[in-house]
Amino acid sequence: MTASVDFTLTRPAEEQAELLAAVDDFAVRRGLTNVVRFRLGLVIDEMVANCIAHGACAGRDQGIRIDVTDRENEVEIKIVDSGPRFDPTAQAAASCRNGDVKVGGIGLCLVCNLSAEVTYDRRGEANHTRITLDKSTQEQTCNSTK
């Protein structure tokens, strides 16, 4: 059975910890495996942290909206923020397996590689990012598309 939960952060920096606790609670209630539960929390954590770090969420009335839907075979995460254009798929280093130890950008690199798919679209004045997590595989592949 499909289940969804949504969050709206108007002060992301202050609300991030509470958001992650609520996401983790959702994951536990849905009986997600430790792998998927960890990936879900980490992906949302890194996306929100990135938004905060680059000031995209700061001072914005609409802040950031996050929808999480747990389906039979995947978990879908939709993130909408009203900040300046920011395409995480363009920023993520798909080659972060090459042993080049760069600290900057590691968060998005993890998002990309832990996700089954990452898509980005700019609609109007908002960034729309859709991320799916595969519930059945452990593969670490990056299939990002714009």
Add this chain to the structure above:
Amino acid sequence: MQLHEIEHPKAAIFQIKGRLDAGSTPELEKKVLLSLDRGVRYLVLDFSELEYINSAGLRVLVMGYQRLNPRGGRIIICGVRDYIAEIFDISGYNRIFSMQSDIREALLEIDPTPNGQ
């Protein structure tokens, strides 16, 4: 996060329980920096009870590596749970840190003959 430091003559050993994220990382960073300032060459991090780590936590580890590596030191991470281990694999950090199964193995890496044999 709960952080417990174990005294050892050759290493700084930290056992970390719970979540290592943006909120808790500064505490670990402070402890790590204090150890590095004391001249420690080996940093052992027991992650057997670590439930979560994000890029902020990884950055502290890399900072430690960047300071220890020039002086011939090493960061040894032990007991990492499978679902966390994959981010070390993805990032390639499993090649700059020594990954061991538990503290015993980590200490053997530092001193293969702990009884002077």
